[in-house]
Amino acid sequence: MGPKPSLSLYSFSEMWHPGLIVVLAGIAVLYFLLITSWRDRFAESSSVPKTHQLYFVAGLVLYYAVEGSPWKVLGEYMFSAHMISMTIAYLSVPPLILLGIPKWFWKPVLNKPVLYKLLKFFTMPFLAVVLFNMLFSFDHIPLIFNYVMMSPLLMTVAHYILLVAGFLMWWPVITPLPEMRQLSYLMKMAYIFVDGMLLTPACALLAFSNHIVYEPYMDVPQLLWFMTPVWDQQAAGVFMKVLQEITYGIALCFVIYKWITTERKREKVEDPFAASAMSRSLKSMKPRQGEN
Numbered sequence: 001m002g003p004k005p006s007l008s009l010y011s012f013s014e015m016w017h018p019g020l021i022v023v024l025a026g027i028a029v030l031y032f033l034l035i036t037s038w039r040d041r042f043a044e045s046s047s048v049p050k051t052h053q054l055y056f057v058a059g060l061v062l063y064y065a066v067e068g069s070p071w072k073v074l075g076e077y078m079f080s081a082h083m084i085s086m087t088i089a090y091l092s093v094p095p096l097i098l099l100g101i102p103k104w105f106w107k108p109v110l111n112k113p114v115l116y117k118l119l120k121f122f123t124m125p126f127l128a129v130v131l132f133n134m135l136f137s138f139d140h141i142p143l144i145f146n147y148v149m150m151s152p153l154l155m156t157v158a159h160y161i162l163l164v165a166g167f168l169m170w171w172p173v174i175t176p177l178p179e180m181r182q183l184s185y186l187m188k189m190a191y192i193f194v195d196g197m198l199l200t201p202a203c204a205l206l207a208f209s210n211h212i213v214y215e216p217y218m219d220v221p222q223l224l225w226f227m228t229p230v231w232d233q234q235a236a237g238v239f240m241k242v243l244q245e246i247t248y249g250i251a252l253c254f255v256i257y258k259w260i261t262t263e264r265k266r267e268k269v270e271d272p273f274a275a276s277a278m279s280r281s282l283k284s285m286k287p288r289q290g291e292n
Helices: 014-018 017-034 052-069 070-077 077-098 103-110 113-122 123-138 144-150 152-174 186-206 228-272 277-285
Strands: none
Touching: 014 017, 014 070, 017 052, 052 070, 052 077, 070 077, 077 152, 077 228, 103 113, 103 144, 113 123, 123 144, 123 152, 123 186, 144 152, 152 186
């Protein structure tokens, strides 16, 4: 399998993947039926905030943008475009989808003991982060990558395995279920930091390599006259690291925000007048009436 001599030789279906549009549209319809008309079928169900609905839809749109639009075809010519697709599909899409799914949806699913044990095992923080990064790194070992790229079937299987691993990797950070939370907010921040560090060697390998390491991109037609295959490969490492840092930076901000809001709610429960320790200290420092 390889790119065609020109982009003009691709058909409409090859460029826009209407089958994927149908699948993603079907998932969107099921999602909105689930949170509206079918919501009463779930115990303790409640309305889903608009922001969460937006997260879910944004995840689907983002997935289509990198896996169904002409950008996917561009990835057959440019390794940098391919790596941008993978980084977004595995690092950006899963947290958006997970944020959009209400917690009451998971409870009947996890009431099944087998499913609960499997999810709890594969989302153990250490295992989840190591599994994803190990699979991602193995997939980009030149010998494995070159072999997989020769078979559309193997490419599809590898893609969905990594996508599932991406969801499992993000679960310890995003999970809405108290019984599944294994990390404190501080540990979540450390988890995200470690995750970013584990991907750094793969990014550095590409960014600082002076020769082509992946055979499928050695003799492809050049779409940009100034971009040599080596430069394209180096750009792939840089883009992957930059997108990763942006994604993890947003995730860190999200964790910090949730930590702050949780602490504030706790303070309000403990102090109905929402008087924090600092405000009480300041009040005690004010001079009493009659004092100089």
